[in-house]
Amino acid sequence: MSHGKVCELRIPSLPNRLKIVRALVSSAAEQAGCGPEVTFEIVVAVNEACMNVMQHSYRGDEDGEIILQIFNNGRDMVVELLDYAEAVDVNSVKPRDLDDIRPGGLGTHFIREVMDGFQIGRTNDGRRNYQRMTKTIA
Amino acid sequence: MQYNIREESGYSVVELTGDVDLSCSPNARKAILGCISDGKHVLIDLSAVSYIDSSGVASLVEGYQTAKKGNFRFGLVGVSDAAMSVLKLARLDKVFPIHSDVAERLAEDLA
Numbered sequence: 001m002s003h004g005k006v007c008e009l010r011i012p013s014l015p016n017r018l019k020i021v022r023a024l025v026s027s028a029a030e031q032a033g034c035g036p037e038v039t040f041e042i043v044v045a046v047n048e049a050c051m052n053v054m055q056h057s058y059r060g061d062e063d064g065e066i067i068l069q070i071f072n073n074g075r076d077m078v079v080e081l082l083d084y085a086e087a088v089d090v091n092s093v094k095p096r097d098l099d100d101i102r103p104g105g106l107g108t109h110f111i112r113e114v115m116d117g118f119q120i121g122r123t124n125d126g127r128r129n130y131q132r133m134t135k136t137i138a
Numbered sequence: 139m140q141y142n143i144r145e146e147s148g149y150s151v152v153e154l155t156g157d158v159d160l161s162c163s164p165n166a167r168k169a170i171l172g173c174i175s176d177g178k179h180v181l182i183d184l185s186a187v188s189y190i191d192s193s194g195v196a197s198l199v200e201g202y203q204t205a206k207k208g209n210f211r212f213g214l215v216g217v218s219d220a221a222m223s224v225l226k227l228a229r230l231d232k233v234f235p236i237h238s239d240v241a242e243r244l245a246e247d248l249a
Contacts, residue, residue, distance in 0.1 A: 014161075015159065015160040015161035016161040018159050018160060018161060018191075019157060019159065019161070022157075022189065040220075040223060044191075044224065044227070047159070047191050048191065048192055051160050051191065051192065051193065054160065055160070098228065098229045101199065101203070101230075101233055102199065102203070103195075103197070103199045103200040103203075104196045106192035106195060106196070106227075106228050109227075110192060110224075110227050110228070114227070
């Protein structure tokens with residue numbers, strides 16, 4: 001069923017809030033009719049996207065705000081993250097070569113691997129960065 | 139996340155429990171690297187891990203590489219389904235030595 005916006009959550013850029021994000025996303029995916037595997041994939045992607053904001057956009061600053069919005073248009077579940085950090089250089093956000101075994105740098109790969117669409121950019125008003133992740137669920 | 143370290147048959151076995159995410163992966167990293175710097179072979183027991191994110195995986199990778207440099211043995215045992223799913227996403231399920239339990243790892247060491 002098409003419901004448009006499902007929910008919105010605002011959290012400080014504190015890593016201990018990631019568990020809350022995962023719980024919310026998991027619940028929203030299940031309610032949308034997603035099975036365990038798809039739910040897991042969406043949770044992984046959104047968790048990694050939040051981590052990107054905390055570690056790279058806010059650079060560890062725990063006073064930042066992250067806005068998470070979940071949409072369901074009947075075919076796709078779309079999760080959008082917004083942050084107020086400085087503009088991200090979209091060309092620098094790339095998955096790395098997995099044959100290069102080293103710690104770190106896996107987040108973007110995870111997102112692109114499990115989601116059907118992933119866009120990053122700056123909102124039209126120039127105030128916020130966005131990460132928009134899309135998963136086809138129907 | 140909680141962790142416990144036990145000694146078994148020449149290994150320090152680091153048992154991680156719960157969600158290993160950005161909020162606590164530094165603790166996992168510290169525990170793993172601490173064992174290696176103490177001169178121990180290390181196994182990471184992931185049987186009770188309900189979730190692991192890329193920062194948790196990074197801790198495992200760093201442990202693996204640090205152990206390798208120091209000629210210490212390293213491996214994962216009892217990898218939960220949730221943890222294995224993430225390792226597969228990172229293509230690391232073919233990189234880490236993985237065994238169902240410590241006994242299986244020990245048997246391979248002796249073979």
